[in-house]
Amino acid sequence: MSACDIVVSNIVHTRHSGPHHPASHVLKRSGLSICIDLDRMEQAARQSLLFSVDRFNLLAFHQRDHGPNFKSKAPLVPLGHYVRQIAAEIVPEQTVGSAYLITFPRILGAGFNPLSVFVACNTTGADVLYIYEVRNTFGDMHAYVGAPSGKSVTLIADKILHVSPFFPVDGLYRLRLRVDDRFIKLAMRYFISGRPALTATLRGTRERLTDWKIAASLVQTYQFPFRPIISIHIEALKLWLKKLPFYKRPDPPKHWSRAKNFDEAK
Numbered sequence: 318m319s320a321c322d323i324v325v326s327n328i329v330h331t332r333h334s335g336p337h338h339p340a341s342h343v344l345k346r347s348g349l350s351i352c353i354d355l356d357r358m359e360q361a362a363r364q365s366l367l368f369s370v371d372r373f374n375l376l377a378f379h380q381r382d383h384g385p386n387f388k389s390k391a392p393l394v395p396l397g398h399y400v401r402q403i404a405a406e407i408v409p410e411q412t413v414g415s416a417y418l419i420t421f422p423r424i425l426g427a428g429f430n431p432l433s434v435f436v437a438c439n440t441t442g443a444d445v446l447y448i449y450e451v452r453n454t455f456g457d458m459h460a461y462v463g464a465p466s467g468k469s470v471t472l473i474a475d476k477i478l479h480v481s482p483f484f485p486v487d488g489l490y491r492l493r494l495r496v497d498d499r500f501i502k503l504a505m506r507y508f509i510s511g512r513p514a515l516t517a518t519l520r521g522t523r524e525r526l527t528d529w530k531i532a533a534s535l536v537q538t539y540q541f542p543f544r545p546i547i548s549i550h551i552e553a554l555k556l557w558l559k560k561l562p563f564y565k566r567p568d569p570p571k572h573w574s575r576a577k578n579f580d581e582a583k
Contacts, residue, residue, distance in 0.1 A: 326521030463576030
C-alpha cells in the first residue's frame, strides 16, 4: 500500500421490507474513497498536487473530521495515536505496528462521511482492531469498536446512534471488511428483531493516489461537493413519499461502544 490509495467503488443500499419497515427501496451510486496510512500522512500529502492533509485542496483529508477531533476545539489528536489508545484498551496484548483509515475525502473543502473505518494492524500486518465510525446528517457521530477473532473478521454491534429518521434506534449491525492489495469490500447488515432491515455494501478497487488518478476518478464517479448529502436527502424524500414511519432523533451517545466479533456473539 502506498501512503494513500484512492478507491473507486460501487455503493448499494438495499432496504428490505418487513413488519417495522414496510417498503423496500434500493439506492445505487458510485463512490470515491481514500485509504490513508495514519503513520505516513506527510508522505501521503506529497503524492499529489491535488491532494492535501489538514488543509484545503481539490481533494483533502482532515483529521478534524474524525475520532476525538470531531467537533472538538482542543488541540489536534493525531489519529494514529487515537487508534493506538483504543487498541491498548481493547487488545492490550497486541502491539500496533500500523494503522490506516478508509473514508470519503473532502472535495473542494466539502465532505460527509456516513461511514469511515479505522484498521489497526500488528507488527506482522494482521488486523487486530476495527473502529467503525458512523455519522448522520444531524451532525452526530458514534464509533463501534471491536477486534477480529481467528478467521472471523465480522463484528456484531447493537445499534446506538440514530442514523436514518426512517429506522428506529433498535436492532443490531453485522459489520464486515475485507482489504487486500487490490480490492476493498465493506458490508453492513442491519437487523431489527432478527430480520434484515438494510444491507449496505461498498466494493471498490484501490490504486495509488496521483494527480491523474484524482482527476480521472472524479469524472468517472461524477463526484462534486455535497453530492453525498444531496443524494441522501433525495432518497429520504422518496422514502417519505412512500409514507414510511418517521422516528424522532434522540440524544446521541457520548462514548464509543464495544462490538463483539461474530464468534463471541454466537
